Amino acid sequence: xxxxxxxxxxxxxxxxxxxxxxxxxxxxxxxxxxxxxxxxxxxxxxxxxxxxxxxxxxxxxxxxxxxxxxxxxxxxxxxxxxxxxxxxxxxxxxxxxxxxxxxxxxxxxxxxxxxxxxxxxxxxxxxxxxxxxxxxxxxxxxxxxxxxxxxxxxxxxxxxxxxxxxxxxxxxxxxxxxxxxxxxxxxxxxxxxxxxxxxxxxxxxxxxxxxxxxxxxxxxxxxx
Amino acid sequence: xxxxxxxxxxxxxxxxxxxxxxxxxxxxxxxxxxxxxxxxxxxxxxxxxxxxxxxxxxxxxxxxxxxxxxxxxxxxxxxxxxxxxxxxxxxxxxxxxxxxxxxxxxxxxxxxxxxxxxxxxxxxxxxxxxxxxxxxxxxxxxxxxxxxxxxxxxxxxxxxxxxxxxxxxxxxxxxxxxxxxxxxxxxxxxxxxxxxxxxxxxxxxxxxxxxxxxxxxxxxxxxx
DNA sequence: ACGATATGAATGAATG
DNA sequence: CATTCATTCATATCGT
Numbered sequence: 017x018x019x020x021x022x023x024x025x026x027x028x029x030x031x032x033x034x035x036x037x038x039x040x041x042x043x044x045x046x047x048x049x050x051x052x053x054x055x056x057x058x059x060x061x062x063x064x065x066x067x068x069x070x071x072x073x074x075x076x077x078x079x080x081x082x083x084x085x086x087x088x089x090x091x092x093x094x095x096x097x098x099x100x101x102x103x104x105x106x107x108x109x110x111x112x113x114x115x116x117x118x119x120x121x122x123x124x125x126x127x128x129x130x131x132x133x134x135x136x137x138x139x140x141x142x143x144x145x146x147x148x149x150x151x152x153x154x155x156x157x158x159x160x161x162x163x164x165x166x167x168x169x170x171x172x173x174x175x176x177x178x179x180x181x182x183x184x185x186x187x188x189x190x191x192x193x194x195x196x197x198x199x200x201x202x203x204x205x206x207x208x209x210x211x212x213x214x215x216x217x218x219x220x221x222x223x224x225x226x227x228x229x230x231x232x233x234x235x236x237x238x239x240x
Numbered sequence: 241x242x243x244x245x246x247x248x249x250x251x252x253x254x255x256x257x258x259x260x261x262x263x264x265x266x267x268x269x270x271x272x273x274x275x276x277x278x279x280x281x282x283x284x285x286x287x288x289x290x291x292x293x294x295x296x297x298x299x300x301x302x303x304x305x306x307x308x309x310x311x312x313x314x315x316x317x318x319x320x321x322x323x324x325x326x327x328x329x330x331x332x333x334x335x336x337x338x339x340x341x342x343x344x345x346x347x348x349x350x351x352x353x354x355x356x357x358x359x360x361x362x363x364x365x366x367x368x369x370x371x372x373x374x375x376x377x378x379x380x381x382x383x384x385x386x387x388x389x390x391x392x393x394x395x396x397x398x399x400x401x402x403x404x405x406x407x408x409x410x411x412x413x414x415x416x417x418x419x420x421x422x423x424x425x426x427x428x429x430x431x432x433x434x435x436x437x438x439x440x441x442x443x444x445x446x447x448x449x450x451x452x453x454x455x456x457x458x459x460x461x462x463x464x
Numbered sequence: 465a466c467g468a469t470a471t472g473a474a475t476g477a478a479t480g
Numbered sequence: 481c482a483t484t485c486a487t488t489c490a491t492a493t494c495g496t
Binding site for chain 1: 482483485486487490491492
Binding site: 330333 | 481482483486487488
């Protein structure tokens with residue numbers, strides 16, 4: 017999996033000053049350690065939320081709380097949390113695509129997503145005091161998988177270390193040209209740009225914005 | 241996507257020089273960019289419109305003109321302009337959401353008060369046309385900058401600047417301070433994260449947050 | 465030191 | 481307008 021982040025940066029209650037961030041002791045006026053370097057505690061919590069609770073895309077409200085909570089362990093901002101979830105989700109998905117690619121095709125979904133849900137939040141006979149409201153995110157449907165990973169504290173021991181993982185692999189091929197009037201590749205309203213090769217716009221309009229586009233236009237804007 | 245991802249972008253009439261897209265450096269054999277990579281000039285103009293003129297959601301005809309104008313500096317389509325404004329606006333608001341939503345519902349909409357200042361990031365000198373060797377500047381590979389573009393032209397010529405000036409005339413005081421010819425055009429949303437180095441807990445906290453992860457799902461209703 | 469990988473950050477493009 | 485996905489850039493970190 018990812019390499020276990022072993023060094024602790026500023027953490028502990030109340031956080032600390034600037035993160036030392038290792039790198040170079042001396043930080044010039046350059047980019048003061050630009051990016052956020054999560055502490056192990058922060059990561060642990062984030063992962064718990066992600067895997068244990070199925071939090072995938074926390075709402076703004078949740079992000080605030082999460083970041084507020086995590087701030088105890090080090091400097092953190094809302095955007096960090098936001099990005100973390102975004103990235104984590106994206107990468108997980110990305111990796112997964114490579115692991116079981118090539119197949120797909122007919123069978124829609126062979127394996128359910130890895131969704132480590134120790135407790136199916138959404139169910140479980142409604143624990144006392146908590147209304148079983150459906151989580152807003154709920155990207156993972158699975159719920160009663162016995163093969164749960166003992167996340168929780170254990171995970172904190174070695175950071176992360178579960179789930180399978182593939183090396184990042186980029187393909188330089190693909191680019192199945194979807195052009196020239198083949199199948200519908202989706203919606204491409206904005207075709208008329210002109211600069212591009214295809215100058216035909218099959219769709220008169222499909223977007224609120226385009227409704228206006230067809231009008232006015234008093235002076236012809238030179239196009240390409 | 242649709243249009244043939246030509247690597248070369250046609251010049252729109254002698255205005256600017258070769259548009260060496262900011263991102264450049266096709267990391268890989270990525271000949272199919274598919275997505276619009278705004279040039280520094282384009283970004284600059286867009287920001288100019290956004291901040292200095294309060295353009296937030298340009299109308300279709302405006303979009304057409306803007307894109308037509310920007311085409312001088314590189315390939316661009318109407319949708320790019322449209323999306324740009326949409327995104328820029330959305331992210332600006334999003335940033336605000338993450339930093340203070342505090343369900344307390346009080347005064348959060350009053351003064352956006354955008355404060356573009358984060359770390360002592362460089363950006364001080366802003367020599368004309370010279371990128372200040374900032375490690376993070378990625379959009380500045382232009383060695384032969386065309387020249388200072390007369391941004392004002394756009395509005396003056398077409399005179400749509402005042403049209404929607406009325407619309408949003410709130411926080412357009414700041415001038416984005418985009419350096420004139422390159423360098424980081426990035427804007428720092430997400431600023432007021434607070435706790436940066438302070439280690440103070442700005443929020444009264446005590447949410448039913450991590451105590452029981454599942455709680456987070458009930459936050460919606462449960463709230464604080 | 466480098467190169468590879470992991471991952472934070474940014475943003476274009478879409479969708480609801 | 482809000483949210484989300486995908487792709488890419490930038491950089492911290494680790495391995496050799």
